[in-house]
Amino acid sequence: WRQRRAEQSLAADLKHLTLPITFSLSMTETLCLIALDRSVIELGAGTGLLGIVVTLLGAHVTITDRAAALEFLESNVQANLPPELRPRAVVKELTWGKDLDNFTPGAFDFILGADIVYLEETFAELLQTLEHLCSERTVILLSCRIRYERDLKFLKMLRERFSVSEVHYDSSKDVHIYKAQRGSRRDDF
Numbered sequence: 001w002r003q004r005r006a007e008q009s010l011a012a013d014l015k016h017l018t019l020p021i022t023f024s025l026s027m028t029e030t031l032c033l034i035a036l037d038r039s040v041i042e043l044g045a046g047t048g049l050l051g052i053v054v055t056l057l058g059a060h061v062t063i064t065d066r067a068a069a070l071e072f073l074e075s076n077v078q079a080n081l082p083p084e085l086r087p088r089a090v091v092k093e094l095t096w097g098k099d100l101d102n103f104t105p106g107a108f109d110f111i112l113g114a115d116i117v118y119l120e121e122t123f124a125e126l127l128q129t130l131e132h133l134c135s136e137r138t139v140i141l142l143s144c145r146i147r148y149e150r151d152l153k154f155l156k157m158l159r160e161r162f163s164v165s166e167v168h169y170d171s172s173k174d175v176h177i178y179k180a181q182r183g184s185r186r187d188d189f
């Protein structure tokens with residue numbers, strides 16, 4: 001029932017949100033069975049759709065983006081979560097590679113990113129952020145569309161630091177979901 005309630009609530013509120021549906025919902029299909037009471041951080045949240053859905057699925061979620069995105073993000077989170085679930089979602093500034101001490105290493109079960117691999121100049125800082133946040137038990141999930149050669153470069157950089165596997169490919173949307181973990185771990189969820 002929790003999933004159905006989340007889907008009904010989402011359907012009612014989608015009109016407030018725009019393009020990110022493709023990347024965020026591809027990720028949600030992967031997460032719907034495992035989110036309950038997990039500690040999650042979303043990077044580059046944009047509208048916040050993914051973080052909102054994962055909160056509706058029962059996780060405790062820190063929803064992050066750059067400072068310039070936070071006002072819109074916060075208003076979306078407030079407008080699309082029922083009051084009883086709002087304490088489960090915290091909106092916080094996280095610019096990749098900056099002020100990482102504001103985030104406790106290893107505090108999260110999952111690190112999520114929907115369509116955040118696209119700017120080559122941010123790749124090093126994004127990896128630094130993933131390395132800071134990630135403990136041995138943390139699972140990173142990134143939904144990506146491989147648009148350019150540089151996107152493959154990021155995956156190569158990711159593989160140099162983490163064990164990476166593709167856990168889902170949605171051919172209708174051309175969206176890949178990659179899982180990354182420290183060391184050689186390849187746990188199922």
Ligand SMILES: C[S@@+](CC[C@H](N)C(=O)[O-])C[C@H]1O[C@@H](n2cnc3c(N)ncnc32)[C@H](O)[C@@H]1O
Nearest residue numbers: 020023044045046065066094095096114115122
């Ligand atoms: C293509 S949008 C994706 C947004 C959302 N995740 C989605 O699926 O629609 C990329 C997001 O990454 C964020 N971003 C880009 N560079 C960033 C950086 N250096 N630090 C933190 N966030 C960044 C942008 O503000 C934007 O919200």
